[in-house]
Amino acid sequence: MLLIIFSIFVFMLVAVMSVLGLRFYTHMLQLSSYQFQGYFRFLRSIPGNLVAHGAFLLIIICSLVADKSGIRILAFSIAGMMALYVFLITAYLPKPAKKKFVVTDRVKRLFITYVIIAALVLIVGKGLLGYWAASAVLFMAFLPLVPALANLINKPIENRINKYFIDDAKRMLREHENLRIIGITGSFGKTSVKYYLTTLLSEGFSVLMTPESYNTPMGIVRTIREHLKPTHEIFVCEMGARHLHDIKEITDIVNPDDGIVTSIGYQHLETFHSLENIISTKYELLDAVDEKEKSEGKAEGKHLKFVNGDNEIIRSNMKYQDAITYGLNDGNDYQAKDIKVNSQGTTFTVTAPDGEMAEYTTKLVGRHNVENIVGAIAAANSLGIPMPKLKMAVRRLQSVPHRLELNRHGNVSILDDAYNSNPNGAKVALETLALFENHVKILVTPGMVELGEKEDEYNKEFGKQAAAVCDYIILVGEKNSPSIKAGALEAGFDPERLFVKNTLAEATALMYEIDAGREKVILLENDLPDNYR
DSSP states (O other): OHHHHHHHHHHHHHHHHHHHHHHHHHHHHHHTTTOHHHHHHHHHTOHHHHHHHHHHHHHHHHHHHHHHHOHHHHHHHHHHHHHHHHHHHHHHSOOOOSSOOOOOHHHHHHHHHHHHHHHHHHHHHHHHHSOHHHHHHHHHHTGGGHHHHHHHHHHHHHHHHHHHHHHHHHHHHHHOTTOEEEEEEOSSSHHHHHHHHHHHHTTTSOEEEOOTTOOSHHHHHHHHHHHOOTTOOEEEEEOOOSSTTHHHHHHHHHOOSEEEEOOOOSOOHHHHOSHHHHHHHHTHHHHHHHHHHHHHTOOTTSSOEEEETTOHHHHHTOOOTTOEEEESSTTOSEEEEEEEEETTEEEEEEEOTTSOEEEEEESOOSHHHHHHHHHHHHHHHHTTOOTGGGHHHHHHOOOOTTSSEEEEETTEEEEEEOSOOOHHHHHHHHHHHHTOTTSEEEEEEOOOOSOGGGHHHHHHHHHHHHHTTOSEEEEESSSSHHHHHHHHHHTTOOGGGEEEESSHHHHHHHHHHOOOSSOEEEEEEOOOOTTOO
């Protein structure tokens, strides 16, 4: 009788824990873009949860022993299970997330597979262990691995579904014969250039762009299938990459006419493994443009290539000599100079390859913004829009959300650079922060991730750079805080003005509480999603 009660009790616990736990881990899998490497990196960051689930195996053993040794061990098993339950239920109860869990069709298919896996474990476990309750606890022991297994099982199905959508998007592009497709990629700056270029091209064309950060193959496919209209003349397509050949996967879908490489730098080294792989992948965009030009046999210059000539890595690896360069330095085909910054924004002059010059004004600030705007001017002008006609469009440019976006909250200015961070981007953000004279400068950051073996090195250097600019530094979380803190203190930063907080909420509260005596400007550099711990 006790075993029957115990079994019912176990099934109730397992049912609740399974639903909450699988929702939690599926959310983390979703944030990892359904990639195994990112998901298992997350699992390694929560050893306490994994140990707790592993302890369920001990519960199974105790329960089996209790069948022969009596009630005492059974009571111990129940007590142990309750302790694990309380610990894990606290971890798995839904909490506010930076990026909410979205119940997509793919997620629904995963949960169907979870049910099948659970049923198989119960049946097989009953046969091996002799008890339904023991087989249910066995399922709990391996719960964190269930989403990965289901994702692997569903992969052929997902591939077939994706192929259908991809083929449909390709068909739509083929039928849109006069559509010009401009691909944009880069380690940083690509989203800003995309927004700026779309605004500038709208002076003369009907333009569709990939929204927000839709820069993966399926995000781009979704944009085409849901938003492409017969009236569109240009499609500005942002292309993101985390692995070797990711850009080629996208160019095989959209077959771009023109390409812009905004930068090449040390980003996503954890998945790229080397700078050489990053360079090769970014250039896959221009490779596709070059191949299209050759295959069509049209006159040289029909398909355009643009690169940021100020980027050191691009300059050292200039693969295509016919690429149009842009930037702030001498020698670029499109060059910005005479840059002046004031309370109203930035004024600068751009010189085109034919010697034509035009002065532009933007409400945006920072050298990086001028660099990205020049890239957009280079492409728009090369596609036929006169330089003077772009003046009003440049004046209308808005900050790109979470890319050094300047917001005001009372007497506090916030530089929101929360979307992502890399060594070059972090340096640029600090340079922009330094422009705010007579302000108290506060940095809030969890540091940079996905930099492989160089992660500690780059975060320590970031700390040194921050020490030269900031009045206060607030670090978030324990992952990279030690490296940044070490760098800042090594550079002579006052330890009394450096704080480490566990959560962004705690850091946010502190940054407003600091009594600076003057106007404050706060740089929010990187905001890691919930699958980074």
